[in-house]
Amino acid sequence: MNTVVCLKQVPDTETLIKVAGTSIATEGIKWVINPYDEFAVEEAIRQKEKMNAGKVTIVSLGPDRAIESIRTALAMGADDAVHINDGAYYDTADPYATAQVLAAAIKGLTYDAVFLGKQAIDDDAGQVPAFLGELLGLPVVTQVIKFEVSADKKTATVTREIEGGQMVVEVPLPAVFSAQKGLNEPRYASLPGIMKAKKKPVDVKNAGALGVSAGPMTVIKEMSLPPARQAGKIITGDDAKAKAAALAKALHEEVKII
Amino acid sequence: MAGTLIYAEVQKGEIKKGAFEITSKAKEFGGEVAACIIGKGAEALAPQLAKYGADKIYVVDGPEFENYVPEAFVQAFVQVANTVQPTVILTSASAQGKDFTPAVAARLNVGAVSDCVELKKEGDKVIAKRPMYAGKAYALVEAVGTPQVISVRPNALGFKEIAGAGAVEKVAVNLDASKIKVQVKAVEVAATTEPDQTEAEIIVSGGRGMKGPENFKMLEDLAKLFGPTATTGASRAAVDAGWRAHSYQVGQTGKTVSPNLYIACGISGAIQHLAGMGTSKVIVAINKDPEAPIFTKADYGVVDDLFNVVPALIEEIKKIKG
Structure with a gap:
């Protein structure tokens, strides 16, 4: 099975965010593969391994630094990559614009499925899967936690997370699948994998070369930090029971929630 | 129009x-x-x-x-x-x-x-x-x-x-x-009446300090006392340990929540967790480590063993409710 995995490089979850203009200050940030995209990479590699056939192609929009995350995915076991290295396009790209370039890059490839994370943990928009499906003319299944392909590779049976439970759906391939946590446990790249990744082909393009000029449809006008939260009071008491009583009293009389 | x-x-x-x-x-x-x-x-x-x-x-x-x-x-x-x-x-x-x-x-x-x-x-x-x-x-x-x-x-x-x-x-x-190419084969929705974490008004959440999946029962008991708008949550550590399903996870790779009351039990308060619940109206932290970062965000902090505090809190709330 041939798969395409869309990958975004994002700040690590431990990053303290600082605002710079209508974006964030990027100094000192540790960049990683978006965790949800990492599940997507892992699933694509597992499907390839299971069938002992096929290819995994990474497609990523990002500036120069994104190559590190692309190489990480190649080291995990992906075969080749398209890096849309276009800083100017990337800087203003919203999910709409991002999907336009990803779709343009994917259109030239041969694939049975497109995998990507259900959202990137930087802008948290969760829109690219839907836009990609629309642009590629493919059905979209979001929040995937289990994925199985039929022997003839014509359909996939997929479990997706829904409110308060799960839904099992069947969909003809090719289709777009967005990964939710729980789909799998991503592997670490092995040392031989890292060595091999250095030689794997990465096709570098810009948005213009893909014939994409679509700009963003949403604009950030202002960026701010949430109001700082102050530490409140520590509840004192002789023992746990006394503290619990004081806490219950506070919840009753001050918070008025009981 | x-x-x-x-x-x-x-x-x-x-x-x-x-x-x-x-x-x-x-x-x-x-x-x-x-x-x-x-x-x-x-x-x-x-x-x-x-x-x-x-x-x-x-x-x-x-x-x-x-x-x-x-x-x-x-x-x-x-x-x-x-x-x-x-x-x-x-x-x-x-x-x-x-x-x-x-x-x-x-x-x-x-x-x-x-x-x-x-x-x-x-x-x-x-x-x-x-x-x-x-x-x-x-x-x-x-x-x-x-x-x-x-x-x-x-x-x-x-x-x-x-x-x-x-x-x-x-x-x-x-x-x-x-x-319409996606065909629904089965829908399994838990019989629970608990609201989704993103919509709950009260969340009682547990972290690494819960020590095991069986201990979440007392958090469920505590949540129940607050009525039908309350539910439970978990930190990434508790989810990654396999104690709770991912649907309970609060934080950057889980749900971002904003309830009226968030009670964090045995949660140290990693930055990615604090991001996910920092807009809660009132935060209560119960943790035996006085240095836990969660206390810098909590409106009410209880520094003690949650295994003593939570059962006592359940009894006290029952008393108040009569």
């Missing part, structure tokens, strides 16, 4: 509260407020939307809308949107809304603004405030196309009763069946 079209989501045979929130917000903006409700049995529910400001309610009802399938719902909604021609479309950023909203925007070939917590009108445009980086930063965003498609986080806006004209119109939808 210079007005707003809202999507009223139906779950378990009822209109979700989030739909009332966006309806009353739309009414506040002025202009005509149209609502679209889709689901099997939706017709009977439609009049409820008038109470919160809907002037016109489009109903798409039928057995084919029993389960939410994106393509069918998107086609039905877009048909209504093409009739109404709104300048703004508001949806709820519920689990279903997160699937539905971008699909609607994609079909209309416009951008979308996801999971907003504040909306304000500037001239003809709505400017939305939304968290990014799981709440570590906030952005003011304008969708430049028409209609502006905006999803709103449940519980963020609140709602009030403002009557709308409430004319109900049943819509016959011409579905293009050839595009």
Whole structure:
């Protein structure tokens, strides 16, 4: 099975965010593969391994630094990559614009499925899967936690997370699948994998070369930090029971929630 | 029409509260407020939307809308949107809304603004405030196309009763069946009446300090005392240890929540967790480590062993409730 995995490089979850203009200050940030995209990479590699056939192609929009995350995915076991290295396009790209370039890059490839994370943990928009499906003319299944392909590779049976439970759906391939946590446990790249990744082909393009000029449809006008939260009071008491009583009293009389 | 079209989501045979929130917000903006409700049995529910400001309610009802399938719902909604021609479309950023909203925007070939917590009108445009980086930063965003498609986080806006004209119109939808490729084989929804974490008013959450899956029972017991709007949550450490399902996880790779009360038990307060619950109205932390970062955010801190505090707290609350 041939798969395409869309990958975004994002700040690590431990990053303290600082605002710079209508974006964030990027100094000192540790960049990683978006965790949800990492599940997507892992699933694509597992499907390839299971069938002992096929290819995994990474497609990523990002500036120069994104190559590190692309190489990480190649080291995990992906075969080749398209890096849309276009800083100017990337800087203003919203999910709409991002999907336009990803779709343009994917259109030239041969694939049975497109995998990507259900959202990137930087802008948290969760829109690219839907836009990609629309642009590629493919059905979209979001929040995937289990994925199985039929022997003839014509359909996939997929479990997706829904409110308060799960839904099992069947969909003809090719289709777009967005990964939710729980789909799998991503592997670490092995040392031989890292060595091999250095030689794997990465096709570098810009948005213009893909014939994409679509700009963003949403604009950030202002960026701010949430109001700082102050530490409140520590509840004192002789023992746990006394503290619990004081806490219950506070919840009753001050918070008025009981 | 210079007005707003809202999507009223139906779950378990009822209109979700989030739909009332966006309806009353739309009414506040002025202009005509149209609502679209889709689901099997939706017709009977439609009049409820008038109470919160809907002037016109489009109903798409039928057995084919029993389960939410994106393509069918998107086609039905877009048909209504093409009739109404709104300048703004508001949806709820519920689990279903997160699937539905971008699909609607994609079909209309416009951008979308996801999971907003504040909306304000500037001239003809709505400017939305939304968290990014799981709440570590906030952005003011304008969708430049028409209609502006905006999803709103449940519980963020609140709602009030403002009557709308409430004319109900049943819509016959011409579905293009050839595009409906996703077939639902099974739906398993837990019998629980617990609200989703993103919509709960009270969350009792447990972390590494819970020591094992069996101990979450006492957090469930504590949550139950707060009534039907309460539920439990978990930190990434507890989920990664396999003690709780991922659907309980609060934080950057889980859910971002904003309840009235968040009780963190045995949670140290890693930055990615604090981002996910930092906008809770009141935070209580119970942890035996006085240095735990969670105490820097908590309104009430209890430095003690949670295995002593939580059972005692349950007894004390029972006493107060009588």
